[in-house]
Amino acid sequence: MTIQNLKSQNLILFEVISGSKSFGLNTPTSDTDIKGVYYLPKEKFFGLDYIPQISNETNDEVYYELGRFVELLLKNNPNILEILATPEDCILYKHPLMEQLRIEDFLSKLCNDSFAGYAITQIKKARGLKKKILNPMEKEKKSLLDFCYILKGYNSVAVPQWLEENNYKQENCGLINMPNSKGMYALFYDSKNSLGYKGIVQKTTSNEVSLSSIPKGENDIAYLSCNQDGYSKYCKEYKEYWDWMEKRNEDRYNTNQQHGKNYDSKNMMHTIRLLQTAEQILATGKLNIRVSNRAELLDIKAGNKEYDDLLEMADGLIASIESLYDSCTLPETPDVEKSTRALIDIRKELYR
Incomplete structure (x- = not known):
């Protein structure tokens, strides 16, 4: 099914403008994100074709099946709670049956972990981007040969350099394992290429050396050390970096480049917002997603704060959240039985 199918069959129960516009953090360049809740046609819900979530290609429009929505509410998922707590001016449509799902029935001390935990994930994302910005990777990918070294006394020389210095061809080399020595090999050389050696690697994309x-x-001419773990780590970082380069939001990236602080300022803004929201929930027992400190948060987004100052601010919020947790009057977890009854009542009415 597609979002168009949901709309043409009148299956949408709740539809809101989410993200920066619902938070009161939108600017002239902000996108419009749409979130919603739907129910499935009877034959799909009772059959084998259950669909928990539907989104468009860019993921800026996401709709959750009613049961999945309630399941995530019970886990105090930040994104889902924020959908239910959307301000009236951002609600595009609300089926009367959705009145049975009230935000106060779902808020619990689980918000401590879900909101703060998500904020910590955002900090890791900001640090990850900082690493990518400060450590750009060459487009030409290294091969396993670049992680192999020839031992020379108490030193070592990179295999590509050693091959060039000795006018050797890697495909004329033969390797055998050194017993009880992980990653160590005895290297033989066949200048005439008549002994059937397999080379150090058979392809430039090989993930391991070849044994012959x-x-x-035949006498060995050198001992070779292969850092295969280092090569695996490099391949993972290479893929992550160039995937990020391909998918990155250019406007957002340029903003981060212009402010020169080498962190993802938008992620850090959301980190602080999430922590402030967790603090609000534990202090008041309520969730109001429309921020009261728009200027402060947009200042963070613009990169006008030092990264270390933001981390210190985050640490202060986390300490406050931990302090509020013990005195908070919210239940440990939402009332599953009550929420399940509401879900069943809504389904009975929909499939009557």
Whole structure:
């Protein structure tokens, strides 16, 4: 099913403008994100074709099946609670049956972990981007050969350099394992390429070195060390970096470049907002997602704060949240039985 199917079949129960516009943090360049709740046609819900979530290609329009929505509410998922707590001026449509799902029935001490935990994830994202900005990777990918070294006394030389210095070809080399020595190999060389050696690697994309059958009487000419773990780590970072380069939001990236603080300022803004929201929930027992400190948060988004100052601010909020947790009057968890009854009542009415 598609979002268009939901709309053409009148399956949408709740539809809101979410994100920066619902938070009161939108600017002239802000996108419009749409979130919502739907129910499935009877044959799909009772059959095998259950669909918990539907979104468009850019993921700026996401709709949750009613049961999935309630399930995530019970887990105090920040994004889902914020949908239910959307201000009236951002609600596009609300089916009368949705009145049975009230935000106060779901808020609990679980918000301490869900909101603060999500904020910590945002900090990791900001640090990850900082690492990418400060450590750009060459487009030409290294091969396993670049992580192999020839031992020379108490030192070592990179295999590509050693091959060039000795006018050797890697495909004429043969390797055998060194016993009891992980990543260590004895290296043989066949200048005529007549002994069937497999080379150090068979392809530039190889993930491991090649081993050869060495005829008796042949003498090794060197010992080779292969840092295969280092190569695996490099391949993972290379993929992450170039995936990020391909998918990054250019406007957002340019903003981060212009303010020169080498962190993702939008992520850090949301980190502080999430922590402030968790503090609000534990202090008041309520959730109001429309921020009262718009100027402060947009100042963070613009990169006008030092990264270390923001981390200190986050630490202060976390300490406040931990202090409020013990005195908070919210239940430990939402009332599952009550929420389940509401869900059943809504479904009975929908499928009557």
